[in-house]
Amino acid sequence: MKKVGILGGTFNPPHLGHLIMANEALLEANLDEVRFMPNYIAPHKDVAGVSAEQRLAMTKLAISDHPQFKVEDFEIKNGGVSYSFNTLTKLIEREPNVEFYFIIGGDMIEGLSTWHRIDELVKLIRFIGVSRPGYNAVTPYPVMMIRSPELLLSSTMLRERAAANRSLLYLVPEKVEAYIRKERLYGSQPNASDR
Ligand SMILES: Nc1ncnc2c1ncn2[C@@H]1O[C@H](COP(=O)(O)OP(=O)(O)OP(=O)(O)O)[C@@H](O)[C@H]1O
Numbered sequence: 001m002k003k004v005g006i007l008g009g010t011f012n013p014p015h016l017g018h019l020i021m022a023n024e025a026l027l028e029a030n031l032d033e034v035r036f037m038p039n040y041i042a043p044h045k046d047v048a049g050v051s052a053e054q055r056l057a058m059t060k061l062a063i064s065d066h067p068q069f070k071v072e073d074f075e076i077k078n079g080g081v082s083y084s085f086n087t088l089t090k091l092i093e094r095e096p097n098v099e100f101y102f103i104i105g106g107d108m109i110e111g112l113s114t115w116h117r118i119d120e121l122v123k124l125i126r127f128i129g130v131s132r133p134g135y136n137a138v139t140p141y142p143v144m145m146i147r148s149p150e151l152l153l154s155s156t157m158l159r160e161r162a163a164a165n166r167s168l169l170y171l172v173p174e175k176v177e178a179y180i181r182k183e184r185l186y187g188s189q190p191n192a193s194d195r
């Protein structure tokens with residue numbers, strides 16, 4: 001069976017932490033591909049000032065150089081609140097011959113018990129947990145933990161840097177930074193002042 005990893009996220013913006021974790025999951029769990037899946041309305045997160053289409057566009061740019069990375073636009077097309085149980089149920093219906101893995105960062109593990117229909121979700125897919133600096137939670141749910149080079153990097157930090165007109169070089173793919181500046185996302189200017 002084809003093994004597909006789903007890396008769900010808000011990707012506001014996508015960054016090197018996402019690419020590293022996707023690649024480690026691909027290699028460690030022997031996946032055939034990893035699909036980056038931007039949510040439409042994040043269940044537990046506020047997203048202001050950036051549209052779903054802009055987050056999707058940045059995600060496409062971020063993965064464009066890796067042949068085994070794809071974008072899954074199901075949640076953006078579907079609209080509404082993006083509950084993973086609902087999404088994975090639909091993806092499995094659409095692709096019954098695929099074994100799905102859901103990739104999460106270490107910071108998500110503690111909150112898993114609050115996810116919509118989590119007891120059913122863990123039976124549908126396998127969770128892959130990737131270490132993230134500062135998080136060391138244990139969980140009663142079955143999560144295949146993998147070790148990964150850890151990067152203290154978050155979308156929050158990148159939005160703050162862009163707002164302060166600081167460079168995002170080596171933190172996001174160059175095409176993503178170019179898009180952020182072209183679209184003036186997060187209050188950024190066309191040229192970073194510290195490059
Ligand atoms: N540096 C990182 N190391 C490990 N996992 C990460 C890292 N950054 C993000 N993730 C994981 O990637 C997934 C998508 O994350 P998301 O798009 O919300 O980015 P974020 O950096 O956590 O965003 P924000 O700072 O806006 O909360 C989540 O499972 C999250 O735990």
Ligand SMILES: O=C(O)c1ccc[n+]([C@@H]2O[C@H](COP(=O)([O-])O)[C@@H](O)[C@H]2O)c1
Binds near residue numbers: 009039042082
């Ligand atoms: O289904 C849920 O209840 C649920 C609760 C929190 C997060 N998620 C999913 O987990 C992924 C990472 O979430 P986030 O908020 O860090 O971008 C993303 O695909 C979310 O839709 C899902």
